[in-house]
Amino acid sequence: MFRFLVQRVLYGALTLWVVTTATFLLIQAAPGGPAILADPKLGPVERHAIEVRLGLDQPLGIRYLTWHRNVARGDFGRSFLYQTPAIDTIRGRLPNTVLLTGLALVAALGFAMPLAVAVGRRPGGWLDRSLAAINFTTLAIPAFWFGIVLILLVAARWRLLPAGGMSTPGLEDDMVDRLRHLVLPVLVLALPLASEVFRYARSGVIAGRRAPHLTPARARGLRERGVEWRHVVRNTLVSLLTVVGLQVPLLVGGAAVTETVFSWPGMGRLGVEAALGRDYPMVMAITVIVAVTVVGANLLIDLLYGLADPRVRLA
């Protein structure tokens, strides 16, 4: 167990180094360079002053080493776009994203699990077939389209819910107002997630119901519902952990499209803006934060496999 942990932590550190170095090189190599320099109106004098200020007049190697030295001191640099420390902006946005994607994940599990169990009882039945059709639809609908349609119907036509943002300006502390702002983006994010979870859970449940160890359980007099939730669902947990684990980057990295459509100040929008604007310090800071979280979460999920499936031994 201890050896396993040490090994995985070392692998994680290596992954982190590879990811940050690759990101550093890729973003620097991306065409155009920092957007702040791309204003065609800028004369040579302003452009040179900006380059010196941002340290872009330094050779790439020096910049790479400087970045490492600064990160070691906990300094992720000042965002080119925001002109404030990159980490401050991330600190503001990360909770927003975790709230949105976390709720979407919970909602997706809440939708998908009971349905998967119900379908598992009669695979190929009417419920299964209609859900398969819905499933394809929800996976195929692009979020930007679905989001705008929802806004136009629910917010613009029926005026039931707000069209975007996290809260009404001035009502930041109002819980109800915040909940109202969450409904639509959570729905848009949760539907495709639910479809994905449902597909895994459904096959898990169907396979699980055929497992031979259910017979003794039934023989012990366990009722069918008990059999389903205690044995069948637990069996599908391993594959579900994989699906959920795959969503961790989304959980911290955010969902750029949904966040943009709903004007949600999260990590996804921040990341896309930083990448498009070639905001080098911001891109690097986001990369580090997301990479650390993903590597950590993967480690955690590996440990959880052991709990969900006694056959998995960590060694």
Added chain:
Amino acid sequence: MTPWRATRRGLPWLLFAVQSIACGRPGVGGAGATLRLALINDPIMNPVLASELGSILINKVIFPGLLRPDSAGKPAPDLALSWEITPDQRRYTFHLRPNVVWHDGTPFRAEDVKFTFDQILDPKSGSLLWSDFSVIDQVEVADSLTVRFELKAPFAPFLTLLGHNAGIAPAHAFTGRAMLDATDFNRTKPIGTGPFQVSSAVSGSSITLSANPRYYGPAPKLARVVFKIVPSQNAQVAQLRAGELDLVTIEPGQLAQLAGDSSVKVSQVSVPQHYYVGFNQQLPLFKPAVLRRALGMAVDRQALIDGVLKGSADFPTGTIPRASQGFFADELPPLQYDTTKALALFAEAGWRRGSGGRLQNAKGEPLRLTLLVDKGNPTREQAAVAIQQDFKRVGVDLTIRAMEFASMVRDYIQTKRYEAYLIWWNTPSDPDQYGYYGTGQANNDVSYSNRRADSLLRAGRATNDVAARKRAYAAFQALELEDPPVLVLFYPREIQARSARLRGVPPLGIRDALRWVEQFELAPE
């Protein structure tokens, strides 16, 4: 209970929950009305450092300048009540408005004006206004309400530029620290002299401004102005229709969405912009004026305006747009679409139709060029396709290359590694274009060079005499028909979509209209 029944039983509860949080929209309108505008990102609330449109817009509300544009775009008094200009047109003396205070209560003085321009003229400060004002030699404080500008040379656009983006910043907020380091000021607690002052800023979400009770002008008719961060333009339109925004600028392609919505009013405003195709005149191919004229006549610009822009643009003559303070040469007949004449001009330039109707030169080489356009803006991408089709009709083989705007500007235009590109200039309303089309000037990205154009453009900026300027710019526009610096496609009109309740917005582009925000009014619902 089976799980399916469980969900069925849960459904009414869920509906109830949605309903109960769906009710209770906060009321808007009335005397204490809140105007809601959109930005696409967190702005930098500092007029010297502001780099993109969103920052420029909010700064117009917070930081008045010495002057502001009137409804014709001409400079009118704001923080400066009056001014004198010496006969050599090199010294401007401004008499400042008395009894003006900053949002924190500190009196506004001439020293603040000097401080602002000293920062602007020091590129190390992070200023992005240096090239607008590099003509300033020095700024002197004569007394606490009088400030003098010494110019290196006469410069006619000076007053217009003072009313454009040059808001005045408070010297006392930056004692002992650089503007760039004043993060609290630039991001959350700016101090200006404008009709609204920032009362709260929620990063990534919104900035709320409340009416300034000490504002020097007429009391604002709104209680609050909220700038909401709405990055997607489609979402902005949706929020406008949902009654969550009151004024947005839209693309021609979005007009159809708003047709028939009685709560929204759409208007079009001429703005000083020209969209054009630039040809790289460092290349021998584009040096002959006759070829550039031929290319211009080969494009059906009226069809482009009607089709791609849904009519939201004016037909162009030269590079000086209609919204240029009366300097647009109305009497000049612009070049019209005429493929026969275009082909004659192509022939004059040595290009004749060969096999398959393609234009080719004496060596049999086809007339082939690549047009760069920025990716993601449907209006510009569709315009590029329209030009491609028009060129094909006369036998010019045009390839379109769409790329990110920054890459187009930095990797191709500024390094002169291009044949043609589609772009636009946003200019102040002054007609001066020496920086764009004068030989060897910083913004002359097409490398246009015409000695007569140089002397006309220099003459136009060197005198404040309006009649003399009119003559110079009329002659320049006539010259442009003979030797076009660029292929001007259209002068766009800004399409403003706003709540039907919003009144008092002057007929100016949003950038200039926001200088008059104290007159904006929202009728009760």
